[in-house]
Amino acid sequence: MQLQTGLEAGIEGAVLKADVRELDFHYGAFHALKRVSMPIHDHMVTSLIGPSGCGKSTLLRCFNRMHDLYPGNRYSGGGIVLYPDNTNLLAPEVDPIEVRMRISMVFQKPNPFPKSIYENAAYCLRARGMRNKNELDDRVESALKGAALWNEVSGRLKELGANLSGGQQQRLCIARALASDPEIILFDEPTSALDPIATASIEELIIELKEKVTILIVTHNMQQAARISDFTAYMYLGEMVEFGVTDQIFIKPQKKATEDYITGRFG
């Protein structure tokens, strides 16, 4: 498949952050990703859309090696090259923990740890062995500010994260992911468990966040993909059907299959 780079697609100054190259993935005997290729542009929002079971979450979870946690999962071909290192993330000699320190993740359902708001935000810093109280305080504050949560929780940092509302919990999870200064944040349907108002605030936040990080988001909500992403990839049955600039995918898709999905004739 001919891949477009950001420049060719008409977005100026787009630089590659990562490049998925002919990636194959197996859950046991099930071939979940079939020679998938796509670019990830630096400081852009890239969304993955497609019907349930198309492999979009599977692809997302390759980026931070989440599949390594379960037996039977295999990266069976190709790879994901991370820039500027120019290294394949999926190579066996790469330490998944090092990958996860640079590529963080926010999940579908808010999953704050059974700890205080402060300790949730400080979690990845503590995991890296940071002890200095002042440094921790600063990093926690800037992470919570980055997740647009600071004003709501600055007076109650000792309370349990689970006491927050669903939308606040999800922003706490974003703060948790931001605290380590990651290069990429992966979002796996981050708003599907939230009400419309909380969803709007998360979407706004994602658009702001691309100043700092590269964002890859899986979403079931096509309007959401259209609203927040610069690039969109449409996947179906483990294959990459079409990748392009979001406006182009939604207004003038190149493939009939993409058009059918987007216009709701299918899926």
Add this chain to the structure above:
Amino acid sequence: MSASASEPSLSAPIGTGVSDRLSKKASRHVKERIIEALLFSAAAFSVFVTVAIVYVLVKESWIFFQTVPITDFLFDTQWTPLFDDAHYGIMVLLSGTLTSSGVALLVAIPLGTIIALYLSEFAGFKVREIAKPFLELLGGVPTIVYGYFALTFLTPILQKVYPDLPGFNLLSAGLVMGIMIIPYVASLSEDAMRAVPMALREGSYAMGATRLQTALWVVTPAATSGIASAYILGISRAVGETMILAVAAGMQPNLTFNPTEPGATITSNIVQVALGDLPHGSIGYQTIFAAGLTLLLMTLAFNLLGYWLRKRFREVY
């Protein structure tokens, strides 16, 4: 659909004119009632037995406390029901119970927790499937066997380290009791840890945490209520354990918190009195009811503590 003659008119009072097809079926109704009564009586029976036990203990203890003032029972430092100068200080037996339970818990809680963490967070599927039944087998060994094990195997070994250790001692009994309790603590703690949603673990791994960090910082706090319940059950087992102590700890009442001495516990003393020479109905014999009531109140307190802990820490995730 057009209105038919059988359709109830809207103006009819509610509840009148039920058609045959909707009326209550007598046979079904009766059958349900019988089953309900059977289930109720099964539940009521267990409640009745509990109440009856408490009634007997309180009634017999009442007789005892009419002769022996409760202050003597609580504060006297001797337990000599057989002597002419009889003393009934429960503290003596309580010290034996607390010492042996303390030793047992020092073994069972750390080891049980570590085993649970390993099985839940580190062991592969195969290891867990093999190790867990073996672990649970440890809890199924009859306690009399543990008692002999303590007396004839562990005590001689301990005597090589401490030559002054008497043949009957609380230490050996407590250590073996701890081994007996490990499976309870480990198995229940592991269930609690495994019940922690995978989403929490994934959240931790996704932040770059290691397995140990995830296990200690996320899984353990999330499973606190279940782990606390496991500990409480372990304590209740230790406090109520009889046979190991009767066999390996000696039965001399001894006010001591030193595990290297022999001692009687509340339970082992009850065995001794119940099987001994004291005439039925004598005040010495009545001691077993007062001691039994003390034991019951202790385990009740632990159960309430466990209940409170479960409520306090439940569903933090």
